[in-house]
Amino acid sequence: MKIAMIGSGYVGLVSGVCLADFGHRVVCVDKDASKIEALRAGRMPIYEPGLDTLVATNVAAGRLSFTTDINDAVAGADAVFIAVGTPSRRGGGHADLSYVFAAAEEIGQAVTKPVVVVTKSTVPVGTGDRVETILREACPDHEIAVVSNPEFLREGAAIEDFKQPDRIVVGTDDPRAQAVMTEVYRPLFVNQSPILFTGRRTAELIKYGANAFLATKITFINELADLAESVGADVTQVARGIGLDDRIGPRFLNAGPGYGGSCFPKDTLALLQTAEESDVSLRIVAATVEANDLRKRAMADKIADALGGDLAGKRVGLLGLTFKPGTDDMRDAPSLAIVPALLERGASVQAFDPEGMEQARAMLPGISMCDTAADAARDADVLVLLTEWDLFRALDLHALARTMARPILVDLRNVYDPSIVARAGMTYHGVGRGDLSKA
Structure with a gap:
């Protein structure tokens, strides 16, 4: 399969190189020309054990490449992953989805055939609906299915987590998208990795629920x-x-x-924002955030x-x-x-x-x-x-x-x-x- 990975940060780079190692042809895209130049030269923008070797192996095999040209990467792709950042916006903890929506618009303009667009970025519940609307408006001539496929990668063990996952969550009700995603992850079936197909909004909430639960567990033992x-x-x-x-x-x-990193702090805040917008109280998560800051x-x-x-x-x-x-x-x-x-x-x-x-x-x-x-x-x-x-x-x-x-x-x-x-x-x-x- 030809796969385009939009975003070559932590999640995009690790996911892209692992998919290439499965045998897919993967093109990783990033707007940062200096990052792409470094990757082409074999210099990693992040530290992750074993990543440099895996990149070199798959580049040499012709399965992995890097570009700033999203049109070339998306044209003819079977699946396009969105793996751009969703940092917290200042004031309130809302997830900044501007990079996700911008990527969706560019993908829509570059599509040349029916394609599955996969949101790998961590996004609030309902984001996939907005991505689907953007894609349909940008590309009315091709069938595009939008899937949620949250990542569960631990920094420092991300390659192992991708290749030997405890679960793969895929949010879609579209049979064609299910078939494509099954083919994307088919190499993992040898390890009998469970793949869970759910609704798109359910998949989005699974990611936030998992991170909030782990953050709560850490905070509980710290208070104890x-x-x-x-x-x-x-x-x-x-x-x-x-x-x-x-x-x-x-x-x-x-x-x-106390916990830190790229996921737990911003994801707990984003979950609280989603709850507030839905007029639902998540008192345990709110207490977790407050206790961790004090910690x-x-x-x-x-x-x-x-x-x-x-x-x-x-x-x-x-x-x-x-x-x-x-x-x-x-x-x-x-x-x-x-x-x-x-x-x-x-x-x-x-x-x-x-x-x-x-x-x-x-x-x-x-x-x-x-x-x-x-x-x-x-x-x-x-x-x-x-x-x-x-x-x-x-x-x-x-x-x-x-x-x-x-x-x-x-x-x-x-x-x-x-x-x-x-x-x-x-x-x-x-x-x-x-x-x-x-x-």
Whole structure:
């Protein structure tokens, strides 16, 4: 099949290269000429493990190409995916759908035969209806079916998620579109990946519902961590105890500094906007958003408490800046709330992240970027583990303690066993871990 992927950002690029690896002929489109030039030269605009190799393999095989010319990409295509950004608009959290609608109009003008247009971007319920109207007005001469096909990719594991999905959701009632989408994903049937055909609006709501539920699960365990810390319990064992219940499950029960990234923050806000427009109250989701915002800011207080409450003149070593390991994505990362709070209280910050420092430089002015974890710890009054990169899971704590002004570790991801930290001569502060001698 010939497939056009409109948008070569995170979702579009990963989806496009994986579809090419399935054997389809895929053309990835982007208006950013410098991005397309870089991709043609084998330079990735994002960090995702294994992506560069997969791109090179499929370009060499002639299955994958990149262009700024949407007309050439769409002409003769069997399926056209819209994978452009839908960021939150300022004020209220509405999803900005201008890129989606602009893409739909351009697709309509470029269509040369009956085609299936697939919305891969995360969009509010009812967006597919508007996309269909735009396409029909722009292209009255060809049959166009509009499908919702939400993505469920985890940054840092996106290729695996695309190739071995736990489900494929396709929103359409059109038999021809169902046949096309079945052919698009036919290579996954070998792995018996379940494909769920639903109505288009149902598919759109599935995406938002999934992200809101996971965001709520994270926020729940974070609030439970505060209680555990207060009463002298260990939230890591609480999470294990409740996660062994197969009705709950262990994933997304790791207490920490709050969720961030490109999906959960904007999607929960967009879902609340949809609910408000429909005169429906989503009180749990609203509480999740509020609690998560407060959570990030509260982490600066936790760091200050480890230093007796006063940050003035103190040096903070920070390990990790991105919102999670395995990505260079800084969008809504907890560091964007924590670092300014530390600076406002008079601290200086020296940080190291394996992949995120280039993006972070512009977003976190006023901090020092270090070349290694050891450099971030040197002369620090406190060392804060903020992003749980594998690189930070086996630090030489004895060596770090010797170089610090005060050997204090604030472990915001509960990576370390407190007893191991203590044997290294460091004072340990975790999340949701009270007096562990009584826990």
